[in-house]
Amino acid sequence: MSTSLRELLSAVTTLTDVDSRSTPGFEGGKAEAKKAMAALGNELAELQRRLYANGTGGDPRSVLLVLQGMDTSGKGGVIRHAVGLVDPLGLRITSFKKPTTEELEHDFLWRIEKGLPQPGIIGVFDRSHYEDVLISRVRELATPEEIERRYGAINDFEQAYFDGGGTIVKCMLHINSGDQKERLAARLEDPAKYWKYNPADLDERARWDDYQKAYELAIERCSTATAPWFVVPSGRKWYRNLAVATLLLEHLRALDLAWPAADFDVEVEKARLAAS
């Protein structure tokens, strides 16, 4: 996998230009991707441990992985296969469902803020505050003025998280309408997948083009220098998982994480321990 996937996947502006089955930055197929995944797993796990170790010592840094995408795009698969490469103790995963009555009484960012990772932690948002400019736009759950306000509020919010030591990795898992049809059909063929299917999914599917437009707007309005969007072609699951793992790895590498130094006298402690 190319080491500059960050650059490769952040240049997108028009979703329809992106082939969902393309594999930017990666030459091989499924078998090679499996090997590449195993190869990067150790480094990813090691850097996560360093991030965690530093967090326990007062380093404010944390990482937030935001996963967005149409139904069946594979947010759950990414969590299992890419995020699952690191120690679960250092993870905090938050799934954002339809807002509760209490959540609706607050600003849309209220519940999001509560989900931000503590220092040393890799937070994962399975859906996110972007739903408030995606489904809210398509379904007209808020006025156009309010949606407009939200783009700015999101940028401010993400900037504040960044300023506090946060690294944001926003991934839009891109599939096309045909990919989704295939995957929904698979759910209807397999009793072990019925639970993932909801008849209302087809109502959302009927608004495919509106959702694509809403995604394009969100990507355009909320791709900032500190928190760009990455559009991850997700028609091939093995590429999608490898790409997100690679993006995480690239961002962790950029943090230049060393093990924290001892805040005690090592020799003194060795002597104390020996005498214990």
Added chain:
Amino acid sequence: MSTSLRELLSAVTTLTDVDSRSTPGFEGGKAEAKKAMAALGNELAELQRRLYANGTGGDPRSVLLVLQGMDTSGKGGVIRHAVGLVDPLGLRITSFKKPTTEELEHDFLWRIEKGLPQPGIIGVFDRSHYEDVLISRVRELATPEEIERRYGAINDFEQAYFDGGGTIVKCMLHINSGDQKERLAARLEDPAKYWKYNPADLDERARWDDYQKAYELAIERCSTATAPWFVVPSGRKWYRNLAVATLLLEHLRALDLAWPAADFDVEVEKARLAAS
């Protein structure tokens, strides 16, 4: 690994009778344990997915793994190697540190209750409400009457969780004083482990026997039919990880988890999808 590890490890009353390097129910060594771990990983992951799937459909059941043990006993290692076998989306891990000022203003179970897993989730407590009858007893952070009250309060609390559909798996990771000395020494030899070392650890270590007595009392008073304690010999890390994974597996098997049935007409949905 024996399929009745639940019976084998729950019969303990005196910790000093337990050889920390014993491997009850398992004949092999490290290499065999690694194979056994890989073999049970798939079933564990599959049963967790079924638990999760049922949780999304209204099934109230959840699982709570409680991890207790002296410093270096390997709570973190168990989370990484045993708990890490399942999809992180279905996990909720809570590490209980020294209580905050706000937490101290409430009953000791207040923060514990907030950490209980939602339906379908496997919750993991890295330390737990048992600290309130362990360090609190040894360090006299509460009166003897209050400690006495807590055993009963814990049993009531755990019974209520059980009655609501919870399965509790309480593991005491048992090491001896020599094991701990060796592991603390290893932390002082490796700069990548300095962050895990705290000079105050040796002050707790000086009270080893008091802690063992407090553990024995907690195990005796809070081993109930619905929530027995399991004492896991943890002098050998590979056995410890395999034993906790096996205990989790045995408890998940006992839930007899099927995939949830479709709550829609599959043929109707196939036709709708085809037309979409």
